[in-house]
Amino acid sequence: MFAYDFMQNAFLASTFIALTTGIVGVFVTARGMSFLAHTLSEIGFAGAAFAVFVGIRPLDGMLLTTILSSVTVGKLSVRASRREASISAVSSLFTGLGILFLALSAKSSSYATTILFGSIIGISRADVWQLVALAALVLVTMSVAFRSLAFDSFDPVGAAAQGLRRNVIGIYFLLILAVSVSIGAQIVGSLLVFILLTLPPAVAKYLGRTLPQMLVISVAAALIGVWSGLVLGYYTNWPVTFFIAAIECVFYFAALLVHRRRD
Amino acid sequence: MASPLLTVDHLTFGFHDRQLYSDLSFNLARGSMTSLIGANGVGKTTLIRLLMGQLTPQSGHITHAPDMRLGYVPQFRNIDPEYPLSLRSFIQLNQRGHWFPWHTQAEKQQLDAVIRKTALTARQGQLLGKASGGEKQKAYLAQALLTEPNFLILDEATASLDVNTKTELMTLVRQLSQQFGLTVLFVTHDLELAREYTDQYLLLTATGHELRSTQLMEPANMPAELRPAEEVR
Ligand SMILES: Nc1ncnc2c1ncn2[C@@H]1O[C@H](COP(=O)(O)OP(=O)(O)OP(=O)(O)O)[C@@H](O)[C@H]1O
Numbered sequence A: 001m002f003a004y005d006f007m008q009n010a011f012l013a014s015t016f017i018a019l020t021t022g023i024v025g026v027f028v029t030a031r032g033m034s035f036l037a038h039t040l041s042e043i044g045f046a047g048a049a050f051a052v053f054v055g056i057r058p059l060d061g062m063l064l065t066t067i068l069s070s071v072t073v074g075k076l077s078v079r080a081s082r083r084e085a086s087i088s089a090v091s092s093l094f095t096g097l098g099i100l101f102l103a104l105s106a107k108s109s110s111y112a113t114t115i116l117f118g119s120i121i122g123i124s125r126a127d128v129w130q131l132v133a134l135a136a137l138v139l140v141t142m143s144v145a146f147r148s149l150a151f152d153s154f155d156p157v158g159a160a161a162q163g164l165r166r167n168v169i170g171i172y173f174l175l176i177l178a179v180s181v182s183i184g185a186q187i188v189g190s191l192l193v194f195i196l197l198t199l200p201p202a203v204a205k206y207l208g209r210t211l212p213q214m215l216v217i218s219v220a221a222a223l224i225g226v227w228s229g230l231v232l233g234y235y236t237n238w239p240v241t242f243f244i245a246a247i248e249c250v251f252y253f254a255a256l257l258v259h260r261r262r263d
Numbered sequence B: 001m002a003s004p005l006l007t008v009d010h011l012t013f014g015f016h017d018r019q020l021y022s023d024l025s026f027n028l029a030r031g032s033m034t035s036l037i038g039a040n041g042v043g044k045t046t047l048i049r050l051l052m053g054q055l056t057p058q059s060g061h062i063t064h065a066p067d068m069r070l071g072y073v074p075q076f077r078n079i080d081p082e083y084p085l086s087l088r089s090f091i092q093l094n095q096r097g098h099w100f101p102w103h104t105q106a107e108k109q110q111l112d113a114v115i116r117k118t119a120l121t122a123r124q125g126q127l128l129g130k131a132s133g134g135e136k137q138k139a140y141l142a143q144a145l146l147t148e149p150n151f152l153i154l155d156e157a158t159a160s161l162d163v164n165t166k167t168e169l170m171t172l173v174r175q176l177s178q179q180f181g182l183t184v185l186f187v188t189h190d191l192e193l194a195r196e197y198t199d200q201y202l203l204l205t206a207t208g209h210e211l212r213s214t215q216l217m218e219p220a221n222m223p224a225e226l227r228p229a230e231e232v233r
C-alpha cells in the first residue's frame, strides 16, 4: 500500500491534519465555536470553488476566504441573541456562491465532489509540504500562546478577571481556526472537516479530566480515525471520508456511553 | 503606621444618565479585612472594576501602593455541569509564568501549595462541573491566589452557600489574611458574616457612603433593603 506515492502523501497529509484539528478542536469545543467552524467550512467551500473558477489552487482559495471572513463571522456569532439566524444566513449565501462558481467554471462535477467530500488521490507531494508547513505554523504559534489561550477558552470569566486581553486572543484563535478548517478540508472535504474539529474533542471532553489528557485523547481519536479511514478506503475502494465519519461517530457514542456510566 | 495599600480620594463615577458615587473617599490598611455592602445595583461591582483599572474615574483619584498585587474572584462564573476539567486543572489555568505549554516542577509545587492552603487537596481530582458550591468557590479562590496577591477582592463569594460552607470559606479567608498579611475586600449582602469576619465595612448607598468598624455595626440602623428579612416589618 505504501508503495504508491499517493498513499504516502495521503498518510503524511492526514497525520498533520489530524494533529492540527485534534488540538485546535479541543479549543473550538471549549469556546463553544462548533457552529462557527461549520460556517467557516462552508465559506471555505465557496473559496475553493472560486479558486477553481479563477484557476488558482483550491487550498489557496479556501485560505483566502476563511481568513478574510473569520473575524467578521466571529463577531457576528458573539451577539448571542441573533447568532443562529445571522450565521445561517451567511452559511447559505456562501454555499450558494460556491455552487455558482463551480457552475460558472464548467469543470466536471468530480471537481465539486472533491472539494465537498475530500479526496486522497488528488494530493501531490508539493501539496503535502504546503499542508505540513501550515500545520506547523498553527501548532508552533499555538504552543507559544498556549497558556493564555487555554485560560481564555476554559475560563473566560477568570481570564477577564486576571486582565487577559481577551479580544486579541479571540481574533488570534479565529485566524487559527480559519487555517485549520482549510487544511482539514483537504482530506475529508469542506462538508465534513467539521467532523474532525468537533468529534475527537467531544470524545476527549467525555474521557479526559485535564487539558493534557484531553489533547492526547483528541489527537489520538483523530489520528486513528484518519489512518484507519485511509487503510479501509484503500482496500474497499469506498470513500475514505465515509470511513472517517463512521469511525469518529463510533468513538463519539462509545465515549458518551462511558461518560454516562461514570455518573 | 504603614502607608495604606489603597487610597480612594474624592472619586466620582457614573454611567450615562446614572450617577453612582460622588466624592467617595476611603483607604484600606495593609492586612485589613473590609466588607463592601450596599443594595443591589448601588455600584459595588463597578467600584471593584474602578479599583482594578478596568474603568476610569470621572474625577478623583485611586492610588495604590507600588507593591500591590491584586487577586480578584468575580461575582459570576459560567461553569456548567458538563464542565470537563478537574478542580486542579481549572485552578492551574491561571499559572502563566512561562510561555511554554508544559508546567515546571516549581510550578507544580506552587500549585500543590495553593491547593493545600485552600483545603482542596483531597478533592483536586474532582470534576469542577460536578463539585459542590463550596468546592467551586474554593477553586475560584485558589485560582486567584496562584498569582500570589497581597490584595484579594471577593465579589459575593458566599452568596449561594449554606451557613456551614460560608463559615468554612470565611474562616479560610481570615486565616490567609492573618498568615500572609493579605488585605481583603469582601462584597456581601450578609451583615452577620460581615460583622463576624471583617474588621470594617464600607457601606454604599444611593446618597453617600460610610466606612466604619464592624464593631459599630447596628443591623437595625442599616438601610432597610440590607436588613435580614425578619427585621424588616
Ligand atoms: N457597563 C455598564 N453600562 C451601563 N450601566 C452599567 C454598567 N455596569 C453596571 N451598570 C449599572 O450600574 C449600576 C451598578 O451596577 P453594579 O453591578 O456595580 O451593582 P452591584 O452593587 O454590584 O449590584 P449587585 O449587588 O446586584 O451585584 C447598576 O444600575 C447597573 O445597571
Ligand SMILES: [Mg+2]
Binding pocket: B044, B045, B046, B075, B155
Ligand atoms: Mg455586583
